Amino acid sequence: MHTKKRRNKGFAVIMTTLALFATMLMAGLGFDVATLFLIRTKLQGAADTAALAAVRTLTVNGNMPAAQTVGTEFLTANFPAGYWGARTLASMPVASALSISLIQANGSAGTAGTTATAKLVTVNVGVSAPLYFLRILGQNQANVYASAQAKREGLLIMLVLDGSGSMGNLINGTPACTWTMNDAETFLGYSQFDPDIDRIGLVTFSGNTYTVAPIANFQSPAGTVNTSSTVYTALSGFQCGGNTNTADALQSAYTAMQTFYGGAGVSPNRADVVILMTDGAPNGITANLAPVIKSGSPCGPATSGGQLSGLLARETPTEYGILSIAPATSAAMGGLPLIADNGHCQMDGNPPNFYLDFTQVPTTDIWGDATTGGNTYLPTTSLAFSGDAPLSQPADEQQFLNLSCNVADGAATRLRTDSALRITIYTIAVAGNSGTNIYDDLDSVLLQRMANAPTSPIYNPSQPVGAYFYAQDASYLGGEFAAVASAISARLSK
Amino acid sequence: MRSPQNKSRRGSVMIEFVLVSSFFWVPLIVLMVTVGLRVIRSMEVIELVNDVSQMFARGVDFSTAGNQALLTGTIAQAVGLQGNGANMVTGGGTGNVAIVLSQYFYVNTSDPSCMGCANAGNVVLERRIIVGNQSLIGTGGSIPSVGSIPTANLNTTTGTCEKADNNLPPVTTCEYTLTTVRVPTSSFNTIMNNLPTNAGGNVGGTVFFVEAYYRDLTGMIYQRSID
Numbered sequence: 001m002h003t004k005k006r007r008n009k010g011f012a013v014i015m016t017t018l019a020l021f022a023t024m025l026m027a028g029l030g031f032d033v034a035t036l037f038l039i040r041t042k043l044q045g046a047a048d049t050a051a052l053a054a055v056r057t058l059t060v061n062g063n064m065p066a067a068q069t070v071g072t073e074f075l076t077a078n079f080p081a082g083y084w085g086a087r088t089l090a091s092m093p094v095a096s097a098l099s100i101s102l103i104q105a106n107g108s109a110g111t112a113g114t115t116a117t118a119k120l121v122t123v124n125v126g127v128s129a130p131l132y133f134l135r136i137l138g139q140n141q142a143n144v145y146a147s148a149q150a151k152r153e154g155l156l157i158m159l160v161l162d163g164s165g166s167m168g169n170l171i172n173g174t175p176a177c178t179w180t181m182n183d184a185e186t187f188l189g190y191s192q193f194d195p196d197i198d199r200i201g202l203v204t205f206s207g208n209t210y211t212v213a214p215i216a217n218f219q220s221p222a223g224t225v226n227t228s229s230t231v232y233t234a235l236s237g238f239q240c241g242g243n244t245n246t247a248d249a250l251q252s253a254y255t256a257m258q259t260f261y262g263g264a265g266v267s268p269n270r271a272d273v274v275i276l277m278t279d280g281a282p283n284g285i286t287a288n289l290a291p292v293i294k295s296g297s298p299c300g301p302a303t304s305g306g307q308l309s310g311l312l313a314r315e316t317p318t319e320y321g322i323l324s325i326a327p328a329t330s331a332a333m334g335g336l337p338l339i340a341d342n343g344h345c346q347m348d349g350n351p352p353n354f355y356l357d358f359t360q361v362p363t364t365d366i367w368g369d370a371t372t373g374g375n376t377y378l379p380t381t382s383l384a385f386s387g388d389a390p391l392s393q394p395a396d397e398q399q400f401l402n403l404s405c406n407v408a409d410g411a412a413t414r415l416r417t418d419s420a421l422r423i424t425i426y427t428i429a430v431a432g433n434s435g436t437n438i439y440d441d442l443d444s445v446l447l448q449r450m451a452n453a454p455t456s457p458i459y460n461p462s463q464p465v466g467a468y469f470y471a472q473d474a475s476y477l478g479g480e481f482a483a484v485a486s487a488i489s490a491r492l493s494k
Numbered sequence: 495m496r497s498p499q500n501k502s503r504r505g506s507v508m509i510e511f512v513l514v515s516s517f518f519w520v521p522l523i524v525l526m527v528t529v530g531l532r533v534i535r536s537m538e539v540i541e542l543v544n545d546v547s548q549m550f551a552r553g554v555d556f557s558t559a560g561n562q563a564l565l566t567g568t569i570a571q572a573v574g575l576q577g578n579g580a581n582m583v584t585g586g587g588t589g590n591v592a593i594v595l596s597q598y599f600y601v602n603t604s605d606p607s608c609m610g611c612a613n614a615g616n617v618v619l620e621r622r623i624i625v626g627n628q629s630l631i632g633t634g635g636s637i638p639s640v641g642s643i644p645t646a647n648l649n650t651t652t653g654t655c656e657k658a659d660n661n662l663p664p665v666t667t668c669e670y671t672l673t674t675v676r677v678p679t680s681s682f683n684t685i686m687n688n689l690p691t692n693a694g695g696n697v698g699g700t701v702f703f704v705e706a707y708y709r710d711l712t713g714m715i716y717q718r719s720i721d
Contacts, residue, residue, distance in 0.1 A: 016514070027526050034533040041537050045544035049721045052551060056700070073685050077720050490553075490700075 028133020039129045043146040046079035047123040051150035054121040058152040059489040062194035064100045071098040086127040097125040105269035112196035113216040117269040119152040154197035154270040158253035162278035163204045167240035176474035177240035183478040188218045189225035192489040202231045205249035206242030245284035246408040272423045279430040281443040282404040285365045369410030371403035378402035412450035416463045424464040427451045428480045430471045532712045539708045539717045547704040547719035557583050575626050585628025592630040596703040597621035600689040630707040
């Protein structure tokens with residue numbers, strides 16, 4: 001018994017020592033692993049912010065070296081040198097951690113101005129993290145890596161500019177039309193837009209529309225307006241006169257975008273944006289009209305003409321009626337001859353008399369947007385024309401302007417909800433067109449609805465959210481164009 | 495059969511165990527638990543700052559009750575962030591966490607929307623939202639904070655001021671216009687100093703700065719992210 005006890009002497013010390021060693025080993029392993037996770041988490045956060053910062057810089061300044069510099073600054077700021085003893089790997093210097101490349105929609109390398117649809121920022125960073133307890137196992141350090149990617153998506157922008165007659169109003173001695181032309185030309189040169197990956201097209205409109213297909217060379221070199229581009233040239237010839245067929249203008253922009261992508265339904269590879277600038281409420285629509293040739297002396301038997309596509313619009317502030325239908329041809333009339341004014345028996349080619357040849361405004365315009373009923377924006381009570389009498393009542397005029405607003409609103413909704421493109425609409429209202437006729441006044445609610453701005457009464461966050469901007473007159477338009485560029489840039493960076 | 499000597503040794507092992515535990519095992523375990531908890535909390539706070547920072551930079555408005563509820567109920571639930579109550583942007587007075595969200599913006603003199611505004615050429619502290627226990631800000635030893643920018647650095651110029659969010663009408667008081675903005679560390683200063691250049695002569699140059707203060711028994715944990 002005595003001998004056994006003597007043998008047991010010191011056993012506790014040995015056990016304690018062994019337990020201590022095992023405990024320290026486990027604690028050390030836990031501490032070192034936790035440290036590695038800590039460094040990894042911080043490093044990943046730094047890589048993410050670096051990539052985002054670089055993209056944000058690209059959205060305000062397409063210069064790639066500048067974006068690289070900024071990204072590196074953010075990387076360094078969010079993962080300071082020596083964080084928990086970590087050191088940059090010699091094989092992965094911070095200065096070259098960030099790279100920017102041009103890519104196509106499928107992710108392969110792209111060419112500036114042609115196939116490239118985005119700029120891809122890639123961050124690959126690695127550090128050597130010190131180990132404290134595992135050194136007893138001969139492991140002094142472990143490498144920790146993080147990577148992140150962010151993309152500056154290319155833009156497809158359609159500038160839609162109101163060239164109606166009211167844009168001829170003088171602001172500080174200069175027509176609003178000229179202010180618009182100059183500011184839109186300046187807009188082309190903003191460094192938020194990148195000719196490597198962005199495209200800008202143009203639609204000018206009054207009663208009819210004029211479209212310039214989207215182009216890449218709106219800047220050449222980057223940051224400088226290319227005064228030889230088709231868009232710039234068209235802007236230089238921008239003239240104002242006529243009505244405000246906003247719905248048609250939006251449709252023209254929509255068609256140009258679809259054509260750019262190769263047809264309707266084609267998935268876009270850019271962020272699609274429409275910028276609508278207008279100084280008044282819509283007062284024209286394009287519709288299919290079914291003329292009715294009247295019966296009775298001296299007109300003879302009643303005859304129905306063919307379908308006729310054309311513009312319905314208010315003629316002048318003092319004459320309520322239908323402005324024009326184009327093309328007013330014999331062929332379009334199903335072969336019926338166009339004759340001189342014969343007592344309003346049939347189409348006589350004289351625009352002010354056209355109202356005599358139609359019974360009512362159609363329930364949709366030519367693009368299928370409702371003129372009345374359903375969820376249309378403004379109320380319409382009757383679309384019927386009252387016989388041979390001109391639309392001489394202000395109430396009739398209001399009806400017509402309401403339905404013009406309705407189809408513009410419908411067109412904007414159609415663009416925003418297109419399942420392929422999902423277009424974001426920014427609207428700029430230019431005040432100053434008022435006084436001659438209350439119906440010409442800006443409809444700010446309509447423009448907010450069209451943009452799906454958060455202030456819109458029908459704001460729907462599930463649709464692309466645009467913004468509404470207001471210029472108190474055309475001389476302030478430059479600031480609003482800049483604001484739109486800023487908003488687009490901010491949206492891209494998010 | 496036990497000898498009187500053995501009887502006298504009864505309990506000595508227990509005493510030794512208590513002594514050894516008191517002076518060695520208990521401190522060791524406490525140390526391990528403390529360090530472990532701190533590392534875990536640090537990771538949670540880093541994750542929190544990263545997440546909030548990126549959300550803030552992507553336009554999430556944490557001044558609204560809904561987004562603050564998202565913050566307290568989901569994103570920062572693990573660290574026990576308490577809501578602000580009625581003080582939507584100035585912070586509450588309870589809990590062990592405070593999050594400070596700051597948005598800086600450089601107003602470029604050539605910005606066409608500035609039109610000679612009073613704060614042209616300055617970096618503007620455009621937005622400051624505090625969520626959680628605002629009394630934690632700047633505490634915990636020498637932890638610095640942009641939450642404690644000296645009042646002297648605030649330019650209270652009255653006039654038309656440019657805002658980063660151009661969709662808003664110009665404000666009439668430049669309450670948060672800073673002629674100099676200096677956040678605590680040199681690398682952050684580099685970013686702030688380079689804001690004008692990074693703005694590229696255009697509207698832009700926005701920096702989002704998120705700080706988190708977390709206090710527990712082990713002390714204060716401070717993390718920040720600039721986005």
